[in-house]
Amino acid sequence: MSTIVSLPDQSTAKLPAKSYLNQEYGLKSWLLTGDHKRIAMLYLFSITFFFIIGGVLAGLIRLELLTPPSDLMATDTYNKVFSMHGIIMVFLFLVPSVPATIGNFLIPLMVGARDLAFPKINLLSWYLYWIGGLFILATMVLGGVDTGWTFTTPLSTHYVNTHVVTAALGIFMAGFSSIFTGLNFIVTIHRMRCPGMTWFRLPLFVWGHYATSIIMILGTPVLAITLVLVGLERIFNIGVFDPTKGGDPLLFQHLFWFYSHPAVYIMILPGMAVISEVISTFSRKRVFGYTAVAFSSVAIAVFGFLVWEHHMFIMGVSQYSALVFSLMTMLVAVPSAIKIFNWSMTLYKGSITFETPMLYAFGFMGLFTIGGLTGIFLATLGMDIHLTETYFVVAHFHFVMVGGMLMAYMAGVHFWWPKMTGRMYPEAISKTAAVITFIGFIVTFFPQFILGYLGMPRRYAAYPADFQVLNVFSTAGASILGIGYLLPLLYLPWSLIYGKIAGNNPWQATGLEWQIQSPPLTENFPEIPIMDHEAYDYEWLANKTHHEVQTVG
Amino acid sequence: MSHISPVLWQFLIHWLQNFAIFPPEASTIAPYADALYFALVGMTITGVVLVMAMVTFFSLRYRQERHPEAVQIEGSTLLEATWTLIPLGIFLVFFVWGALLYFRVYNPPPNSMNVYVVGKQWMWKIEHPGGQHEINSLHIPEGVPIQVTLISQDVFHSFSIPAFRVKREAIPGRYTTVYFEATKPGKYHLFCTQYCGTDHSQMIGWVYVMTPTDYSKWEASNTSGASLAQNGERLFASVGCNACHNDTASARGPNLANVYNTRIRLTDGSTVVANEAFIRETILNPSTHVPAGYAPIMPTYQGQISEDGLIDLVEYIKSLDSNYRIQQTLNKSQISSAQASTEGKTVPAQGAAKP
Numbered sequence: 015m016s017t018i019v020s021l022p023d024q025s026t027a028k029l030p031a032k033s034y035l036n037q038e039y040g041l042k043s044w045l046l047t048g049d050h051k052r053i054a055m056l057y058l059f060s061i062t063f064f065f066i067i068g069g070v071l072a073g074l075i076r077l078e079l080l081t082p083p084s085d086l087m088a089t090d091t092y093n094k095v096f097s098m099h100g101i102i103m104v105f106l107f108l109v110p111s112v113p114a115t116i117g118n119f120l121i122p123l124m125v126g127a128r129d130l131a132f133p134k135i136n137l138l139s140w141y142l143y144w145i146g147g148l149f150i151l152a153t154m155v156l157g158g159v160d161t162g163w164t165f166t167t168p169l170s171t172h173y174v175n176t177h178v179v180t181a182a183l184g185i186f187m188a189g190f191s192s193i194f195t196g197l198n199f200i201v202t203i204h205r206m207r208c209p210g211m212t213w214f215r216l217p218l219f220v221w222g223h224y225a226t227s228i229i230m231i232l233g234t235p236v237l238a239i240t241l242v243l244v245g246l247e248r249i250f251n252i253g254v255f256d257p258t259k260g261g262d263p264l265l266f267q268h269l270f271w272f273y274s275h276p277a278v279y280i281m282i283l284p285g286m287a288v289i290s291e292v293i294s295t296f297s298r299k300r301v302f303g304y305t306a307v308a309f310s311s312v313a314i315a316v317f318g319f320l321v322w323e324h325h326m327f328i329m330g331v332s333q334y335s336a337l338v339f340s341l342m343t344m345l346v347a348v349p350s351a352i353k354i355f356n357w358s359m360t361l362y363k364g365s366i367t368f369e370t371p372m373l374y375a376f377g378f379m380g381l382f383t384i385g386g387l388t389g390i391f392l393a394t395l396g397m398d399i400h401l402t403e404t405y406f407v408v409a410h411f412h413f414v415m416v417g418g419m420l421m422a423y424m425a426g427v428h429f430w431w432p433k434m435t436g437r438m439y440p441e442a443i444s445k446t447a448a449v450i451t452f453i454g455f456i457v458t459f460f461p462q463f464i465l466g467y468l469g470m471p472r473r474y475a476a477y478p479a480d481f482q483v484l485n486v487f488s489t490a491g492a493s494i495l496g497i498g499y500l501l502p503l504l505y506l507p508w509s510l511i512y513g514k515i516a517g518n519n520p521w522q523a524t525g526l527e528w529q530i531q532s533p534p535l536t537e538n539f540p541e542i543p544i545m546d547h548e549a550y551d552y553e554w555l556a557n558k559t560h561h562e563v564q565t566v567g
Numbered sequence: 568m569s570h571i572s573p574v575l576w577q578f579l580i581h582w583l584q585n586f587a588i589f590p591p592e593a594s595t596i597a598p599y600a601d602a603l604y605f606a607l608v609g610m611t612i613t614g615v616v617l618v619m620a621m622v623t624f625f626s627l628r629y630r631q632e633r634h635p636e637a638v639q640i641e642g643s644t645l646l647e648a649t650w651t652l653i654p655l656g657i658f659l660v661f662f663v664w665g666a667l668l669y670f671r672v673y674n675p676p677p678n679s680m681n682v683y684v685v686g687k688q689w690m691w692k693i694e695h696p697g698g699q700h701e702i703n704s705l706h707i708p709e710g711v712p713i714q715v716t717l718i719s720q721d722v723f724h725s726f727s728i729p730a731f732r733v734k735r736e737a738i739p740g741r742y743t744t745v746y747f748e749a750t751k752p753g754k755y756h757l758f759c760t761q762y763c764g765t766d767h768s769q770m771i772g773w774v775y776v777m778t779p780t781d782y783s784k785w786e787a788s789n790t791s792g793a794s795l796a797q798n799g800e801r802l803f804a805s806v807g808c809n810a811c812h813n814d815t816a817s818a819r820g821p822n823l824a825n826v827y828n829t830r831i832r833l834t835d836g837s838t839v840v841a842n843e844a845f846i847r848e849t850i851l852n853p854s855t856h857v858p859a860g861y862a863p864i865m866p867t868y869q870g871q872i873s874e875d876g877l878i879d880l881v882e883y884i885k886s887l888d889s890n891y892r893i894q895q896t897l898n899k900s901q902i903s904s905a906q907a908s909t910e911g912k913t914v915p916a917q918g919a920a921k922p
Contacts, residue, residue, distance in 0.1 A: 090765050107827060127603075162762050168739060169764055173688065181922070257740025258869055263723065264738065268794040297629070304643035328725065329736040330743040333673060337666055344658040348707040354618055355650040361625035363638040368626070376622060383618045394661045396668020397607060400600050403725055403760035464588050467604065469729025471760040474768035478756065483582040547707040552639060 015031070025516030032532040035171060040276045048133030049536055054119035055434070056140050056426075057110060062503070064106040064147060064438035069499060071099035076458075076492040077483045080341045084475035092178070093160035098153070100163030105188045106147055108415055109277065110119045110193055110204060113230075113283035114143070114195055116426045117223045121199055123527035123534065124217050126208025126543045131201035132194075138502060139194035142187050149184030153177045160169050162473060164274070167255040167266040171247040173309035178248055181235065182241040189234045189241075192280070196230030198221050209525075210545035214308070217525050218301055221308040222287025225315035229276045229283075232319070241264065247332025265330060271322035279318040281415060282382075285310055285422030289375050292425050293357045295484050295523040296372040297364030300550035317346040327391035336395055343393035369521070370441060373448040374425035381417025381455065385410060388463065406466025412459045424502065432520045436533040437513030440505050447505075451498030524555045593776060594731035595748040596770040599668055602733075606664070610657060670890060675714035682715045683708070683795070683878045686724030686737035689766035691757065692880055696788055703772030706789075708782035712748045716843060719806045728774050735766055736761055742844045749776040754918040784900055802876055803919030806868065820865065821858050832859040846881045851852025890913035 034051045037043075044052055052247055078086045087095065118136065122129050132137050151161050159181040161170040170178050182374050203224050207216070213562065242401060244266070246252050253259025255266045294301045301307055323339035357379060366372075388410040393397050431439050461484040470481045477485070519528040527534075549556040592598055597734055628634065639839070661910065682729060683694040693701040707713055717737040726745065727734040730753075735745035759770035777785060793801075811820030827846070830838050834857045839845055849856040853865035872880070 084768065088770060093762075093765065093767070120764065126745050154758040160764070164762075166723055166762065169762070173722050175766055238797065258851075263740065293868055300639055300641070302640060303647050306642065306647045320616060321859065327669070328734055329723075330738055330741060333670060341662055344662045345655075347658055348655050351654040352647065352651055355646075358618055358621040358625070359640075359646065361622065361632070363627060363640065364629050365631045365634050365637040366626055367631045376626075379618060379622060380615070382613050384611065387614050390610070390658060390661060391604075391607045393658075394603065394665030396665040396672065397603050398665070399669065400604075400729070402734065403727070404729075449623070464762050467589065467592050468587065469727065469756060471727065471758045471768075473762040476768045480772070483578075483586075486578075487804065527699075552637065 021414060027515045029515055030531040030533070032535060033531065034438065034536045035533050035535045046137070048129065048137060049120050050130045050133065050136060051117050051434075051534065051536075051538075053140050054117075055337075056119060057143070058434075059113040060140070060143065060147065060148040061107050061110055061115065064102050066503075068099055068102035068107055069496070071095050071102070071448055073492065073496060074100070075099060075488040078475065079477070080489045082477050082479045082482055085346075088477070089319070089475040090160060090164065093162075093213055093473070096156035096473060097160050098150075098158060098161050101150060101159070101185065103415075104163055104277070104281075105185050106143075106150060108281040108419060109188070109192055110143060110195070111281070111287060111423050113199070113223060113226055113280075114139075114192075116193070116288065117199065117219075117226075117284060119178075120221060120527055121202055121220060121429065122206070122360075123538055124220050124525055124528070125203060126211055126526055126539065126541065126545060127202060128537050128542075130198045134200050135194050135199050139198070140192040141192065146184045146186070146188030146191060149180055149187060151182040151337055153184065156180065162271065163457050164265075165241070165245065166242055167244065167263050168204065168309055172217075172460070173256060175501050179245050182245055186238050186241050189238050192230050193234045194233075196227035199227040200231065203227075208542050208545055212545075213362070214305065215545055215548050216308075217305050218290035218304065219287040219525075222283050222311045225311040226280055228312075228315050229270070229280050229318060229430035233273045233280070236269060236481070237277075240273065242271040243269070264326070264329060264331070267326050268322070271325045272319075275322040275325065276302045276315075276318045278411075279314050281419050283314060285301060285378065285419040286311065286350075287427035288422045288429070289357060289378055291525065292371045292375040292429050293360050294550050295521050296369060296375075296502075297361050297366050298552055299360055299364040299546075300552065302359040302362070303352075304528050306352055307520060310352045313349040314346060317342060317349070321346050324393055326397070326400055336442060336461075339403045340393055340395045344390070347390060347393070348461055349381075351356050352455060354383055369428075370444040370448055371425040371429035373445055374421045374428065374451075374452075377448065377455075378418055378421040378425065380423060381413050381452075385413030385418055387415040388413065389444070390502060401443075401474055402470075404466035405462040405470045408472055409459045409462035409466060412462070416457065419456050421451070424448070427502075427506075429521070431509070431525075432516030433527055433532045433534070435510055435513070436516055437509050438516050438520065439502075439509045439513060443505050447498055447501035447547050450494060454493075454495030454498050458488050458495050459491070461485070461487040461491075495563070514551075522555065522559075529558075572647055576655065584718055584736050584794045590732075591751065591753065591755065592730070593749055593751040593753060594728075594733070595731045595750055596668070597730070597750075599671070601663055603651050603661075604666060607661065611662070628798045658914055661873040662783060667916070670787065672746060673744070675713050675744060675833050679714035679746060681714050681716060683882075684715050684737065685874045686717065686719040686721075686726065686763075686770075687762055688721050688761065688771040689759070691726070691759070691772055693723075694875065695786070695794060698791045698798065699786060699789045700791060701789075703757070703770075704775065705772070705843070706777060706782065706785050707749055708779045709749045709752055710778050710779065714746045716878075716894035717745065718874055718878075719742045722763050724759045724763050724770065727758040727760040728755060729758070734760060742847065750777055751776075752776045752781075754758065758810040794817055795879050795882035796886040798882075799879035799881070799886075802872070803883055806872065810882075811865070819862070821861060824886070824887045833857060834859050834861075834863075843881050843885070847877050850877060850880060889900075 034049055078092055084092055135538050159176045159178055160174055161178055203220060240344060243254055245253055255263050290301050292308060321339055321343045323335060324343045327336050391401055392410060394516045428439055465481055465484045470477055516532050518531055531537060593599060681696055685692040691703050704782050717735055719737040719739045721739060724737040725734060726737055731747045733745050734742050735748050753776055755774045757772040759767060759772050811818060812823050813821040826841050829841055831841050832838050851867060851869045853861045853867060857863045
């Protein structure tokens with residue numbers, strides 16, 4: 015029952031003569047491609063572009079908050095900056111981050127298919143993403159929007175004269191892009207698994223994306239409806255959210271959070287999916303409790319739809335419904351705890367190495383644990399009263415979204431970089447970047463928990479001087495974090511030309527995607543594989559490697 | 568220490584002297600909230616230390632140099648059950664604990680002093696029952712349970728006093744309440760915590776907790792001359808409510824005396840409690856709240872009475888404990904309209920309405 019996996023000699027690895035990257039050349043071959051791998055690359059480039067914009071805006075926020083008065087920008091400008099930061103990061107970065115890039119690239123490879131079920135819809139979803147992105151960019155160029163990413167009515171419908179409808183249309187479009195991605199994944203996972211690939215032989219990455227896709231196609235239409243209603247209310251004054259016309263502003267909160275809470279799981283589940291692969295690979299060990307991890311993803315997707323009202327505990331909802339939603343929120347925290355413990359136990363009796371993806375995965379586990387447990391503070395009704403709408407909430411969701419999801423995304427990008435490009439990233443500098451990111455993150459966001467308990471409200475351009483010291487820490491941390499994110503932006507493009515050639519399976523991982531050439535052929539597999547072993551079967555891999563060596567010898 | 572910049576040095580000294588990780592504990596709720604917070608922090612530290620210990624220990628013990636052969640393990644139902652049930656149990660404890668605190672904060676004791684707060688972009692307007700008005704400051708006595716009834720006249724706001732560990736959203740179109748009892752005289756932050764537009768961060772003020780004697784002095788020196796109920800009485804007459812709600816034989820509307828906090832049957836057969844929210848709602852949307860036995864003839868006052876005016880009316884109707892008061896209002900308005908007509912001025916329609 016034990017396996018030794020030795021890394022292959024990379025000095026003999028050669029780039030394959032033919033791959034999806036050099037199948038065709040020219041801009042047109044990229045812009046009209048149906049190849050999921052090329053679309054993934056288009057997405058990777060696009061979300062990086064928006065991440066840079068969102069990151070610069072985050073930097074501006076932290077600079078403004080260095081001093082108590084709103085001295086760097088006017089309050090209106092600050093409000094626009096944090097609104098655009100939220101909108102871009104949530105809808106144009108976090109939601110598509112892992113699924114549309116890494117997921118798009120890997121799901122057909124992992125299930126043993128030649129492409130996603132609907133290649134043209136996949137391409138359409140990228141174009142919709144960009145139409146949405148252009149609307150958001152137009153919003154910025156025309157003068158921004160200052161409603162926050164939550165578009166709270168009646169502020170967004172009657173009390174601001176910024177570009178609410180433009181931004182809402184952008185999010186509407188980006189939403190359809192994510193619906194199409196989810197649809198494509200679900201059909202692919204159901205219908206296009208290769209012979210022998212049963213549900214319980216699927217890598218956990220696929221399970222995570224399956225759960226995500228369910229949320230995408232059930233939740234996102236509600237967001238679309240909500241934004242249309244905001245637009246109609248703003249333009250035609252129809253009154254659904256206006257109490258003087260018999261409407262109810264709380265209805266907006268219900269509709270918005272019915273999508274936007276499950277959307278949190280759209281953002282985090284694919285990250286968890288990445289972590290399962292990375293932890294298994296660098297421990298050379300199957301994931302502990304495969305079925306528990308697989309079903310915990312599905313449980314999160316299902317329970318995630320039943321907790322939205324925990325964003326509204328202080329908004330005058332019925333106290334008894336608050337009880338129900340608090341209880342459901344406690345339940346949805348359990349599957350995440352199950353995952354964390356299973357990953358920890360995967361390390362037990364493994365044979366662990368500490369490459370960059372593993373460092374990011376460790377970062378994820380630490381930060382996500384803090385992020386998840388501080389979520390319990392907010393689910394606890396009486397505690398939520400004091401903590402909601404303060405920096406505690408800001409710290410909590412940044413621990414989950416940035417400390418969790420972004421760490422997982424970086425883990426995934428580094429882990430599959432050799433597969434996507436055929437070349438290795440530089441290991442020493444990328445380890446440094448992972449450590450810098452971790453330290454910068456802690457220094458930036460940990461003080462915000464304390465600020466939150468002290469009562470500092472969110473979305474304040476100016477704040478009382480008592481809160482300054484912790485804000486200075488936070489801003490200092492943000493500059494460290496900035497360096498952590500800048501480094502990969504420099505060394506990853508560098509590695510495209512100067513990186514070492516990776517070979518098929520540089521990590522000796524078990525997934526189907528690692529058994530083919532890097533970068534893969536356009537058709538992925540010369541012939542459709544037959545899956546005759548479970549996921550994370552390192553004995554199979556060891557036998558196969560042994561066999562190959564014998565055949566060659 | 569000469570190599571440290573003096574600015575930075577001062578900064579550090581100042582910080583170390585003033586370092587706080589808790590806001591002041593100034594209400595009866597605060598110690599309960601802090602106890603819950605400590606328990607939650609304890610749980611978080613335990614959880615994080617547990618995960619970190621596992622990761623660190625396994626990383627050292629089973630790193631490839633020391634443990635070149637991975638041992639494949641499928642899983643363990645017993646372990647899965649353990650780490651499902653133990654966290655679940657802990658989370659359920661916090662669920663119950665938090666729910667108890669929540670019900671405490673949002674269900675004021677019946678003898679509380681009522682303060683009305685109207686949120687608007689970008690200020691807090693505070694109305695004391697005695698008619699004292701304040702903007703962005705709230706004076707309250709210590710040791711007295713206080714119920715704050717909140718409403719917004721434009722967008723969502725949120726009324727937050729960190730030192731009391733309480734917060735409640737002020738929502739357009741409906742009353743919400745929050746309760747606290749201050750325990751320590753002093754000056755505490757009051758924030759708007761729900762993003763409300765341009766000057767959201769300027770929608771802040773101070774809560775002044777005073778000893779009961781200081782508070783009485785403050786009350787006396789800040790009175791506007793008329794209590795909320797008295798203002799409401801005047802408004803009741805001037806917008807013509809008393810034309811129908813007057814307890815005469817020919818009255819077209821129900822008698823409002825003693826109506827507050829009673830159960831009322833509506834024409835559609837349902838019953839409701841005539842609380843503040845119901846009274847306000849009925850003034851604005853009368854046709855949907857017609858009591859059984861009355862015709863839906865009351866006009867809407869939507870857009871004609873400000874939130875402050877509605878509070879006055881609500882307080883007035885709450886204060887009506889006998890027909891005597893209504894009759895008085897009626898008489899006063901008849902006298903004033905009679906005076907007006909004798910002076911040869913245009914008679915206001917509402918004042919002239921005859922029973």
